[in-house]
Amino acid sequence: MLEVEDLSAGYGESQVLQGLSLAVGAGEVVTLLGRNGMGKTTTVRAIMGLLPGLGGRVLGGQVRFDGAALPGLPAHRIGRLGLGLVPEGRQVFPRLTVEENLTATAAARHGPARWTLPAIYRFFPRLEERRRNMGSQLSGGEQQMLAIGRALMTNPRLLLLDEATEGLAPLIRAEIWQVLAALKAEGQAILLIDKNLGAVMRLADRHVVVEKGRTVWTGTSEALAAAPSLRETYLHV
Known part of the structure; x- marks a missing residue:
């Protein structure tokens, strides 16, 4: 469904993404994980065609949705292809x-x-x-x-959520996670950014860990749970 290969992007003279890759298949829930400032939001903006309006641009790589190349398309055209954003x-x-x-x-x-x-x-x-x-x-x-x-x-066809539960009260966070679990059960494809590692590991099929604008690891929740050194190196502040 969504394929991002060797994506580079930035704002002005600053390059934020330095060759990031990820994929989301039909019905999959995939998370984009990493510390603040590692390029997660820039990735979502690049996928959705929002960088030009923010003084940014895609510098290289490929972003395809069902085979259609997205870079260069305006945001409203990308939305019409079937991508929905919770910014x-x-x-x-x-x-x-x-x-x-x-x-x-x-x-x-x-x-x-x-x-x-x-x-x-x-x-x-x-x-x-x-x-x-x-x-x-x-x-x-x-x-x-x-x-x-x-x-x-x-x-x-694909729902993107950037910081799905950031700043919310615990009861509201729990309600949002229940909704996302229900969406997954109905086959909704989701690309998710969130810092609540325990919740995303229960929900997602796969995880993509980014560091300084690059993909450094991808794998299942079981593999992430079995890699404490990876979590310590790339996900803990």
Whole structure:
């Protein structure tokens, strides 16, 4: 489904990615792990075509989604191919209601709509309760639910989440992990960034560890659990 090979990218004179590779297959949950500043968010931005608007650019390598080359395509074209993003910082529309946030970019370009308002409200009953509230009136946890719901309303074939549970209260984090587990059970392909190592090891099929913009390791949760020196070297602050 998604193939990233030897990707290099940066901002201005600064090169952040120095030959990063990863892949996500249909129905897979894959995590992108590494300490802060190692290039995880830049990888997501490069995949989604967001670097040009932030003063960055892809310098080399390949990014393909079902064989289609993504570098050079505008972000809206990439989204239409079936990639949905839950960005770092949530970025909900503050002056739109919850329901308007959910429907603003709703689409079903790859068959019948699986994700509709009733489906999102079943996943996140709190959003239905607050459907007439503005995005700016929600708590951080509710905004994250809304950001996930908004991405799902595009009916993506691949869902990307950048810092899925960062800064959330423990109960809200647990709810988000339950939702992601349910999405996995339904066959949703996911590329996930999160610092909660225990939770991602329970959820994901495979992990990609990055250091200074390069892939340094990839493997299963079982292999990661059996490699304490790797976790100490690349994942602990």
